[in-house]
Amino acid sequence: MILPVHVCLEELSLAEKESKWEKPAACPGCNSQRFWGHGYRRAHFVESAVGVWVKRYRCDSCSKVFTTRPSAYLERYQSSTKEIVNARADKLTNFKWPSSQTRQRAGQWLRRFICFVQSEYGLISDSTPFVERLKNLYALSCPFLSKLS
Numbered sequence: 797m798i799l800p801v802h803v804c805l806e807e808l809s810l811a812e813k814e815s816k817w818e819k820p821a822a823c824p825g826c827n828s829q830r831f832w833g834h835g836y837r838r839a840h841f842v843e844s845a846v847g848v849w850v851k852r853y854r855c856d857s858c859s860k861v862f863t864t865r866p867s868a869y870l871e872r873y874q875s876s877t878k879e880i881v882n883a884r885a886d887k888l889t890n891f892k893w894p895s896s897q898t899r900q901r902a903g904q905w906l907r908r909f910i911c912f913v914q915s916e917y918g919l920i921s922d923s924t925p926f927v928e929r930l931k932n933l934y935a936l937s938c939p940f941l942s943k944l945s
């Protein structure tokens with residue numbers, strides 16, 4: 797279980813385990829306030845050459861372990877949400893992948909994005925040209941994108 801926290805990745809990488817972690821208000825699983833520190837775990841991000849230590853907590857009520865994560869990074873992504881959004885916008889507006897990203901990585905972001913939009917908003921008619929479908933999907937996802945920034 798991931799708990800996004802407002803923390804700077806650069807500060808985390810410099811401070812290692814000495815970072816001052818603000819204790820979360822409640823367990824994200826059961827909303828209990830009875831939880832304790834449960835060590836650290838290395839998390840890897842594109843911007844840091846080596847992994848950074850992130851704090852873990854264990855809830856006494858539901859026994860779940862949750863890990864903090866910089867809020868600028870979505871769960872299961874090593875790149876920041878800003879990079880992901882910019883790469884997709886480049887592809888959908890300029891029809892090219894951004895030079896700062898590999899085609900494979902940026903393509904995966906776009907495929908996952910399309911899957912998300914289709915699951916949220918349903919399939920768009922196949923008679924629409926592919927680029928128009930992508931643009932429509934992108935426009936439909938504005939509520940999702942606004943949550944990321």
Ligand SMILES: [Zn+2]
Pocket residue numbers: 823824825826827828855856857858859860
């Ligand atoms: Zn809990």
